[in-house]
Amino acid sequence: MSKLKIGLIGANGRMGKAIIQVLAQSQKSSLSSATVKAGSVYIGFDSGIHSGIKETGVIFDSDLVAACKGSDVLIDFSSHTGFSENLSIAVAEKKPIVIGTTGLTEAEKMEIQTASTQIPIVFSPNMSVGVNLLFKLTEIAAKVLQEDFDVEVLDIHHRHKKDAPSGTAQHLKEVLLRAFDRKEENVIYGRHGMYPERDPKEIAIHTMRAGEVIGDHTVFFLSPEERIEISHKAQDRKTFAVGAVKAAEFLSDKSKGLYNMFDVLGI
Incomplete structure (x- = not known):
């Protein structure tokens, strides 16, 4: 049985390197193309050498249309600045796409929704199996604890x-x-200055950017009597890469539709 051919967009970045490493060891899938921005200094480099493994023979290139034609499924971990063009090419070429790009606007998310009526898409803010369990456990805890607990979220990533x-x-x-069953108006992002007593419906999100932390996320549920913490700490970017490849393999037999990692993992 031939391997699934995966085209990688944003192949020279941190996540691109991790995905190339995972695909080099995969029994089911292989790297078919590695695209980077037009004018990138990486064009012409071997993707494997750049990723710290042996040569793959797949050279960094900026021609996404050609990459689509030679691939079964696309994985996009590029910058959001080129996202709309990447998505439109995937639609035009009728290629399934896994979208791991972060920082997308609401308008760009609507583009994904529209595109999914024509091609199959997996869109997730995090491809890690463990993080998706964090999402599910957070949902379960919140439904059980409801108004009796205050909620805070801590997000820690690298300084870049x-x-x-x-x-x-x-x-x-x-x-x-x-x-x-709350609204965006119940959310605050960090705190500064003087505040009244905490609103029972408040959800606070705090961000730290320091060092080389790959990604730590903790949800705190706190009552006067006890505290529950649900955490995920990434130790290697390959955890996201493994999930992205699983998502690509999941899409290989889908016709169209918008999916998330819960669909991929069956949870």
């Missing part, structure tokens, strides 16, 4: 990360809002 809060923290917020 540009978006804050992270896509994962934003998704945790959405999970909590749905479970508690």
Whole structure:
């Protein structure tokens, strides 16, 4: 049985490197293309050498249309600045796509919704199996604890990360809002200055950007009598890469529709 051919967008970044490493060891899938921004200094480099493994023979290139034609499924971990163009090419070429790009606007998320009526898409703020269990456990806890507990979310990432809060923290917020039946107006982002006593419906999100932390997320549920903490701490970017490849393999037999990692993992 031939391997699934995966085209990688944003292949020279941190996540791109991790996905290339995972695909080099995969029994089911292989790297078919590795695209980077037009004008990138990495064009012409071997993707494997750049990723710290042996040569793959797949060279960094900026031609996404050609990459689509030679791939079964796409994985996009590029910058959100080129996201709309990448998505439109995937739609035009009728290629399934896994979207791990963070920092997307509401308008860009609507583009995903529209595109999913034509092609199959997995969109998730975090591809890690463990983080998706964090989402599910947070949902369960919130539905059980309800108004009796205060809720705070802590998001810690490396000093290079540009978006804050992270896509994962934003998704945790959405999970909590749905479970508690609350609105965005109940959310605060960090605290500064003088505040009245905490509103019982408040959900607070705090962001730290320091060092080389790959990604730590903790949801705190606190009552006067006890505290519950649900945490996930990434130790290697490969955890996200493994999930992204699983998502690509999941899409290989889908026709169209919008899916998330719960669909991929069956939870």
